Amino acid sequence: MSLLSDLAFEARNTARSVADYVSGNGLRIGVTGLSRAGKTVFITALVQALTARGGRFPVFRAAAEGRIVRGYLQPQPDDAVPRFAVEDHLAALTVERRWPDSTRRISELRVTIDYERRAGWRAGPASLTLDIVDYPGEWLLDLPLLGKSYAQWSAETLDASAAAARAPLAAAWRGHTALLGEDPPASEEEARRCAELFTSYLRASRTDLYALSTLPPGRFLMPGDLEGSPMLTFAPLPVSGPPRPGSLAATMERRYESYKAHVVKPFFRDHFSRLDRQIVLVDALSALNSGPAAVRDLQNALGDVLGAYRAGRSSLLATLFRPRIDRILFCATKADHLHHTSHDRLEAILRLLVARAIARGEAVGADIDVIALAAVRATREASVKQGRDALDAIVGTPLAGEVIDGETFDGLAEAAVFPGELPPDPKLALRGDGLALAEGDNDYRFVRFRPPAVSAEPDAALPHIRLDRALQFLLGDKLA
Ligand code: GDP
Secondary structure, rough: OOOHHHHHHHHHHHHHHHHHHHOOEEEEEEEEEOOOHHHHHHHHHHHHHOOOOOOOOOHHHHHHHHHHEEEEEEEOOOOOOOOHHHHHEEEEEEHOOOOOOOOOOOOEEEEEEEEOOOOOOEEEEEEEHHHHHHEEEEHHHHHHHHHOHHHHHHHHHHHHOOOOOOHHHHHHHHHHHHOOOOOOOOOOOHHHHOOOOHHHHHHOOOOOOOOOOHHHHHOOOOOOEEEEHHHHHOOOOOOOOOOOOHHHHHHHHHHHHHHHHHHHHHHHHHHHHOEEEEEEOHHHHHHHHHHHHHHHHHHHHHHHHHHHHHHOOOOOHHHHHOOOOEEEEEEEHHHHHHOHHHHHHHHHHHHHHHHHHHHHHOOOOOOOEEEEEEOOOOOOOEEEEOOEEEEEEEEEOOOOOOOOOOOOOOOOOEEEOOOOEEEOOHHHHHHOOEEEEEOOOOOOOOOOEEEOOOOOOOOOOOOOEEEHHHHHHHHHHHOO
């Protein structure tokens, strides 16, 4: 993209934001997080909260004060971006009682909210147009690539793969790379083999067992529409100095540069830079459950995510895009796996992780809040007698095939489980004490529950934990 078209784009962008600013009624909210963090479930619940009647949202003031007249879906305004399939996802949750298909690419949805302004000189009817943009968090981690050469990225990625937590997962790829010998010649077959092994390593670090955060390139795990494209057929190689023409390293370098120019830049310029607010969903429980390496990794990933919001304020990247994000909300999702006594603790842990990530760089230039929530609450709480004691339990319908105490569940029967307890001091959790395991429960892991039984009407209210706090932070001032 030439400088001229970059400038033209910037001008269009500015014009758009000025128009929005003058009318004061448009807001673009980005929803992101690594794969399985809970984006699809969150957006479906958020849209349902805004468009259906009957949910309970005491902290979301516009709703609690009865000032929301109606919320309704409107045609998605950007022709080049797929629409978020909210109807399908809602039907999966409510009619079939299964979790919807997860985010694999960018999508968008427009909701308009008609509301009454609060009493005062501005009192009266108004409306807010909300564009919700769902995109894989993996793509955000690509931003640092823009400032790195192929040689730099290769060296860093090879280094990271030698760390104790990653080395066993990377062994096949590293072994293959080592066997290539010094400066091998270009070969399509070899490029493909290296890319396959490298991608398998990235994928292995993201399984339930390891729950390590993702390393770039983000599209290797979340290719979106680029599945199978030659632009994704490269991998790091140990290189010193500029690659020799005709070498495998030269092919890899060319593809790496194409990836930056044709994939990374357009995403930041055309989508990311247009967001006003951002919500970052984090599956902190899985990381805590997997141990200190996963938690450290998560903290690094949060730092990289924050780096994307900082960029443009102070760096070279300012010429490419200028984020205008004024609020960022970090949410620890799936809090319904814990008893409510641990919700504040989960929040405190994420707050500490985010604070450490912030401390690594300069100010982000946006208001930040942290919430532990469940967009869709699949469990309820109960007290279960064991001998003389009454123990805090959570009750839900385990997914078919889940095994608890040797019993395999069929997806219909309910079960009470004793959730792990988070330590009261968040520093302990980050040091690796993680979840305090229920006694005798050595291989503790979360039971996966089915979504709750609710009315199958399109208007159904979905149970949640603290979704109203998220709504208040994201929209409260715009609906005042
Ligand atoms: P995405 O990859 O970020 O779009 O993640 P999804 O929204 O598809 O969520 C991934 C999985 O996490 C779902 O299939 C559910 O199993 C689980 N999940 C997400 N949100 C919740 C929640 O609020 N409560 C519970 N219990 N599970 C959730």
